[in-house]
Amino acid sequence: MTTAQRLRELAAWLTRHDLADGSVASRLEQTAEGLGRDRLMVAFVAEFSRGKSELINALFFAGHGRRIVPASAGRTTMCPTELAFDPDLLPSVRLLPIETRLEARPLAEWRSAPEAWTHLPLDLGNADQMARMLETVAQVRRVSQATARALGFWSEELAEENPVPGADGLVEVPMWRHALVNIDHPLLRRGLVVLDTPGLNAIGAEPELTVNLLAEAHATVFLLAADAGVTRSDLALWRDHLAPAEGSPEAGHSHLVVLNKVDVLWDQLSTPQQIQEQTERQRAGSAALLGLPPGRVIPVSAQKGLLARIKGDDALLHASGLPLLEEMLACDIVERRHAILHAAVTAGVARMRVEAARLLTMRRREVDDQMLELRGLRGKNANVIAGMRLRVEQEQREFDASEKRIQALRAVHQRMRHEAALLLRGNGDLPREFAVLLQALERPGLKLGARRAYDEAFAGVTARIAQAQDAAREIQAMLEASFRQLNAEHAFSLQVAPAPSLGPQVREIESVAQSHAHHAGLGNAFRLSQPQFAGRLVRALASRVQVVLDDAAAELENWSRAVAAPVDAQLRERRQGFVRRLEAIDRIQQAASGLGERVAELEAQTAELTELEAQVQAWVQLLATPPAVPALPPAEPALA
Ligand SMILES: Nc1nc2c(ncn2[C@@H]2O[C@H](COP(=O)(O)OP(=O)(O)O)[C@@H](O)[C@H]2O)c(=O)[nH]1
Ligand SMILES: [Mg+2]
Helix, strand or coil: CCHHHHHHHHHHHHHHCCCCCHHHHHHHHHHHHHHHHCCEEEEEECCCCCCHHHHHHHHHHHHHCCCCCCCECCECCCCCEEEECCCCCCCEEEEEEHHHHHCCCCHHHHHCCHHHCEEEECCCCCHHHHHHHHHHHHCEEEECHHHHHHHCCCCCCCHHHCCCCCCCCCEEEECEEEEEEECCCHHHHCCEEEEECCCHHHHHHCHHHHHHHHHHCCEEEEEEECCCECCHHHHHHHHHHHCCCCCCCCCCCEEEEEEECHHHHCCCCCCHHHHHHHHHHHHHHHHHHHCCCHHHEEECCHHHHHHHHHHCCHHHHHHHCHHHHHHHHHHHHHHHHHHHHHHHHHHHHHHHHHHHHHHHHHHHHHHHHHHHHHHHHCCCCHHHHHHHHHHHHHHHHHHHHHHHHHHHHHHHHHHHHHHHHHHHHCCCCCCHHHHHHHHHHHCCCCHHHHHHHHHHHHHHHHHHHHHHHHHHHHHHHHHHHHHHHHHHHHCCCCCCCCCCCCHHHHHHHHHHHHHHHHHHCHHHHHHHCCHHHHHHHHHHHHHHHHHHHHHHHHHHHHHHHHHHHHHHHHHHHHHHHHHHHHHHHHHHHHCCCHHHHHHHHHHHHHHHHHHHHHHHHHHHHHHHCCCCCCCCCCCCCCCC
16 A cells, blocks of 8 residues: 555545644645655756757657757757656647747746747657657757847857857747646656756846746756867856755755766777776866765766667667666665655654644543443432433533633634735735845845845845744733633643644745845846846746745645644534533433443443554554665656
8 A cells, every 4th residue: 555545544544534634634635645746857968069958868769769858069959948747738848939038028927828838749659749749848949139138049259159140140049938848757747847948148138047946956967078078168057056055955955966978988909998998087187076975976878878778789778778777767866765754754744643632531531521420420319310400501611601702712813814824925016125135136236235125135035934933922812821721611621732833835935045146146147237137037937936935834734724723623522522521411310320331331432442552553663664665767758
């Protein structure tokens, strides 16, 4: 049975035995649902022409018997390309025109606007047709320099990076902004998403790529090429966009570095020993430059690997280093998946256990109280029993009266909760700090102050999180006071779990700010002076920040809901308790034998509670060690 199935069974079991309020059961459901649908993104990043596309061909498309993604001199990926599998869509390539960059909408929004994309069908049985369709990611258009500048591909300041104008003065720019390839493959089927990116130039011009996509990727594969060595621009790309920010190693994010094209070292005149030594030297040298242990740099020949797969040449395949890379990649992915899964399950089960234990304790106390009450009735006459009935009714009336107060408490709590969430979620538009930043950047001549405006925007966001944290503490204090009173009056066992700390979110915001600060630095002033670039940058940052804010809001809301949920559960229990007690007294009044019967019933209930406690324990144990994530299949694709 899968962990997801187990969680669903647990949710059903809890509901059947009335052992979970709605929030616990529905979160278990959510966790189960999420386990089935986790997307894991692996981004292939490198300076242009290091062999990213060739490597993707070797890893994912060798089964088609030819190159599918364009990867040869002169046919190079011009737009970021995502490969994924969505069973609800036909195999296809979807392309977003580059002109969409002129509009304010971020990429994330374009994703849900299918009409903006050009759709091309893919014929999985026909490799040539597939390759032809995928050539579109290499397409370019010729535009005027003014248009190129508006699109972010032309600047006076960095002339050497500009495309070379033709005799007619026009320059080439990519035709598409983003490509989504929907294709069936065993790895993609399991939720893997592969991102192929163009080189540094394109990366610098498309903040969405670095701020959103790369930041969200679970793993990155950074490519170097043995023929080029580690160049200045390789290093810039690594330092600015990939190297984990100092002091904030992204938890679980894995970086693999591939040293590609090692076949250029396969010199006929050298001995295998010499070739091996040279490869090792280059591997160690590259690792040292990037600040990684040599073990994280994997020498590979994507080209020979692809060739070996197509020809079925095992010796060449082994020499290409591809199998080792696949193993490390699968290992990283499996580990990452395992970590996500384990954390989600552990959290869900811990909540379930607390909640179930609380309900069981309460039920037990009630059964014990009734037992005492009944034992006290033994041998008493009818008058005493009638008096007892009146007393229970009186208690019930008092209880009903206090429910009004609980209603009021609920309303206050709801309002406070809503306000705290609103503080974080904002009104769905650009967060206000970023609207201010954008205005500042658009003001001519403020480029020197760009970094200050940037820092202020992020400081504003962290201040907002701190405010929400205070609001959560207020909610906590309010509930603690109310619960103390309820516990005293009605012998409830209500407790307030401490409000979650939003420290991780603050740290994440700080790390986002730090990792992208270079965009606001002087070195990027020329780009910032283009209004479209500033707009794209700010929107990309804003949407990244909003993800963290939404996460903080969700955390607060979940906590807030979870602490309030036991109130309802205990009220319900108590109401049922009154009904049961009155029924028992009625039966005793009707027949003298009723008393012994009722005591036996209560004893059976006690036994049942003990049994339920044991079962909760068993569930906890069952889910404490989730079954090992099944290993991913080898990357050799099954022909569709
Ligand atoms: N010798 C050799 N050439 C390679 C290898 N991988 C890629 N190439 C070549 O390098 C060039 C750039 O490859 P491509 O995949 O388009 O690079 P990208 O820009 O990083 O996607 C192409 O001409 C490839 O054929 C390799 O392992 N060995
Ligand atoms: Mg490419």
